[in-house]
Amino acid sequence: EAQVTQNPRYLITVTGKKLTVTCSQNMNHEYMSWYRQDPGLGLRQIYYSMNVEVTDKGDVPEGYKVSRKEKRNFPLILESPSPNQTSLYFCASSSRQGAQPQHFGDGTRLSIL
Amino acid sequence: GEDVEQSLFLSVREGDSSVINCTYTDSSSTYLYWYKQEPGAGLQLLTYIFSNMDMKQDQRLTVLLNKKDKHLSLRIADTQTGDSAIYFCAELQTGANNLFFGTGTRLTVIP
Secondary structure (H helix, E strand, O other), X not given: OOOEEEXXXXXXXXXXXXXXXXXXXXXXXXXXXXXXXXXXXXXXEEEEEEEXXXXXXXXXXXOOEEOOOOOOEOOEEEOOOOHHHOEEEEEEEEOXXXXXXXXXXXXEEXXXX | OOOEEEOOEEEEEOOOOEEEEEEEOOOOEEEEEEXXXXXXXXXXXXXXXXXXXXXXXXXXXXXXXXXXXXXXXXXXXXXXXXXXXXXXXXXXXXXOOOEEEXXXXXXXXXX
């Protein structure tokens, strides 16, 4: 089954404690991206990757890092989380931009205390 | 990113038609998408339309695109309680590498 898998689905943690949200896709997609969803703001892109070892900033990259060492994985790293990063995060992948739709994971709800 | 605007809420009675509207600001957008998000779930692509089209129909869904006014709408015929969700429009601009999403419209279907 084609899917994008995020872990964990829920996490409550404290300010400053490094965390990583993993994302894995089994569709051999080149393009992967991370979004955060906040009430009244829709989805905003954090980072995206066009292929292995190719990453670029989206609209709201501050406080986040990513890596793309393998095609299937695109982890999101918060080196020093802060309360304003409390949000719902989605990973997505597609074979290419344009007509190919992005497949979304089920989301990770992060709460930073 | 460019502003993509939607109304935040819409309520309709079961069996009626729902019309969810979206306005965007970049006339060079190539594809425009509608996604559905059910509670606790990710986004599910419902349909999309290429910018050289005016209309696309897919079963109960009709997408209308007015490029002159930069207006996109999603009509759901015979709305059911299972259609209750948040609906996002998104645009892919020419040469861009990401989608710009609207704020989402929460559709509530009243039995």
